[in-house]
Amino acid sequence: GQSLEQPSEVTAVEGAIVQINCTYQTSGFYGLSWYQQHDGGAPTFLSYNGLDGLEETGRFSSFLSRSDSYGYLLLQELQMKDSASYFCAINQAGTALIFGKGTTLSVSS
């Protein structure tokens, strides 16, 4: 089977940097995706890592280490609007995206 572990909650202040870790176990692994979901909203795609290393998209970066079955999402220059739930998800061979339970990020001023 598959499993993903990520912290349930993270808190930070505006302007800070926060890292949300994700460890996974699966077979047929292709890559790791990250999605953001605001309260009452739909999940939206943030990033995908298919290869080891860092992918940067503006204030957000995502990292993958296949050998460690580990990835993280890095959010820089935090803003209040970044308060949301963040989900890591496994892209696998021949099956649908499997999501973790999510990390609730609270950004305060």
Added chain:
Amino acid sequence: DTGVSQNPRHKITKRGQNVTFRCDPISEHNRLYWYRQTLGQGPEFLTYFQNEAQLEKSRLLSDRFSAERPKGSFSTLEIQRTEQGDSAMYLCASSLSEGGTNEKLFFGSGTQLSVL
């Protein structure tokens, strides 16, 4: 691109009733997914279609659940004999799969089901 549309937004039903939800994906997308989400949890996979073919159904999915995508466009999810444990947000997502591994899902706003 009008996005993924789901109807209704909310559904309240009594235990034992049948309910049906509809999802209209982004028009050029060939894959359509159904997920279920409860408070404080991530989306839980239910089933997915590539065009009109249902390619996978979660082993956790009860026989009371059935989904169709008759012409490879919109999809319906039916729950028969609803139970209180079926109360959840039902999310639909679509994607354009071209055989690559970087599949990006676009989600609808969901249908919130409450079973009384």
